[in-house]
Amino acid sequence: MRNDKTDRNDTFEFLGHKGAAADIIREFDWSTTPLGRVETWPQSLRTATALLLHSPVPIVMLWGEDGVMIYNDAYSVFAGHRHPALFGSKVREGWSEISDFNDNVMNTCLAGETLAYRDQELTLHRNGYPEQVWMDLDYSPVPGEDGRPAGVVAIVVETTERVLAQRRIMEESQRLQNLFSQAPTFMAMVSGADHRFELVNPEYRKLIGGRDVIGLPIAVALPEVAEQGYAALLDQVFKTGEPLKRMSDRVLLKRNEYGALEERFADFVYQPIRDNNGKVTNIFIQGSDVTERVRAENHQKLLINELNHRVKNTLASIQSIVSQTLRGVQTKEEASDAINSRILALSRAHNVLTEQNWDGSDLRMMVDSSMEAFRYPGRQAISIDGPRLRVGPHAALSIALALHELATNAVKYGALSNSTGTVTVEWTVSSENRFTLKWTERGGPKVRQTDRKGFGSRLILRVLPKELQGTAEMDFGEDGLGFKLETSMEAVVDSSASVGL
Structure with a gap:
């Protein structure tokens, strides 16, 4: 007689494989499952079991309507902590979190059809917590003794690492693309x-x-x-x-x-x-x-050169003011006052031009600035009238200095030396494009012409018309001093000429 151990070895001889899964199959009490004792298994079930045990890829077989699970060593790694409890369990219960998915698999394959999924996303509880995984799944029916599907064989290849790696690559690529675009x-x-x-x-x-x-x-x-x-x-x-x-x-x-x-x-x-x-x-x-930067740098160089040019002109103007003033004064105090006032007038004109970036000035703004120091609170002694006109920096400085000299003279000897006199500054532009500037005093002391020609007289009668390529005349009338400058609009708006006295 043969002993039980020999009989048992004979019973599982069909496995033809040694390994952890094969040992579990040998020791498992299959009589507690719908498959029954191994001795009663049909040859088709035995053959399919032997085949999956020899495969190095994860394979699980789902036998019968309940899908009783038999799998190999590779699948046991995929199953995680659910191994070995999955052995002999019904697939819908063993993987309860995806029972609907497996129900479709069983119904489809037992009907004789196949299923294939690539990078199928599922949430499994393999290690006691929900885990998002991706898998390549191939399901095929396994024929029974009568040739009809008796079970399903599933090849399960987890692709989670590859999918996540691809996603990281795609995310990194998208991030780089966004950086590139933005x-x-x-x-x-x-x-x-x-x-x-x-x-x-x-x-x-x-x-x-x-x-x-x-x-x-x-x-x-x-x-x-x-x-x-x-x-x-x-x-x-x-x-x-x-x-x-x-x-x-x-x-x-x-x-x-x-x-x-x-x-x-x-x-x-x-x-x-x-x-x-x-x-x-x-x-x-x-x-x-960097077009704007280069243009700004070039403009800055131009401004520096222009500034150097203007500084030289200003110094020349100051030198001329000092020199011409000293010729017509009797005392140091008189010289100091005259020089200071004229340089302040030049400074005010410079301020107006600086605000306009030295590309010219609104004439009214320049006249207002020149006359500001000669206005009296509560008295409208000075009136200004003329069309809106933008003049070049050369003309603006020349006119500002001339108006300062006229106003200074009016304060000392003319209409601004009493409480009743008035001064009118006005300008016009004719249809022939001629520019006329007039200074008119009224209500001051009687004007008396002298032979003495100071800096102011020389400035407004000689230098100013020469600088602006025009003519100038002074009228010592009964009503007060009058002054008129006539020149072309071209000379007045020209911004390229240098300022000098």
């Missing part, structure tokens, strides 16, 4: 020896006037850029593999529909990109449109 600098990628555009960001598209250049070589996409030597620079980088950097480079671009070339300035770098063999395959273009 970068404040212009960026582009060209490939091949003909420098064909693969990528451009919005700032680069803005730089080139919104042109669609993707897929085009630079010679076709931006012919004006290629003709200016930038294609040759790309050739150099592609050939040598050495990056190239340029600062404040001038480039002419067609940025509108009319095709007119527009001057721009850019800081940029051409960075070669190599493949695994060290060969240059692409060039990354990155830079900034």
